Amino acid sequence: MSEGILAGLIGATALGCGVVGGVFFAFSSFVMTALGRLPAVEGMAAMRSINRVAVTPLFMGALFGTAAACLALALTAFGGWAGERAGWLLAGSGTYLLGVVAVTAVFNVPRNEKLARIDPHGTEGERLWQRYLVEWTGWNHVRTVAGGAAAALLMAALR
Known part of the structure; x- marks a missing residue:
């Protein structure tokens, strides 16, 4: 791979990591706090709506396109084509793949799915919402x- 192409891929991938992390930063810094201040039924309804509309080609493209680019960079590093950059590429790619993609799949998505199934008007809905706010937000951090x-x-x- 040419130096220019590799540098472009690294830069674009770094940008993707930052964009996706920035979306999550918004939730950690103010969105979840705002939802937590609403009555449970309203907060749950708002989060359910967010979860449904978040699955857009633009956001999924950023999330998983960045993951694909991280895989390409890791393969470049393992293949010996990255030279002295290999360690940085493996560290950055691994951090994104484990800390963003795997955490999303293993911790955030299952909580979103449970939130989508629960009756928000029951006492179990209230308890789930309070737990969701803490757990989901922690993993979002x-x-x-x-x-x-x-x-x-x-x-x-x-x-």
Whole structure:
């Protein structure tokens, strides 16, 4: 792979990590706090709506396109085509794939699915919502930090 193509891929991937991490940052910094201040039924309804409309080609493309680019960078590093950048590429790609993609799949999505199934008007709905706010947001903090860290690690590969 040519140096210019590799540098372009690294830069675009770092940008993707930052964009995705930025979306998660919004939820960690104010969205979940605002939803938590609503009555449980309203907060749950709002989060359910967000979860439904978040599955757009643009956001899914950013989330999973960045994951695909991270895989390509990791393969480049393992293949010996990245030279002294290999360590940075593996660290950045691994951070994104584990801290963003895996955390999303293993921790956030199952909580979203449970939220979608629960009756918001029952006492179990209220309890789930309070637990959801703490657990989902905690894992979202992990995704936020991982997205930013992955972007920084990949940018370090460009120096």
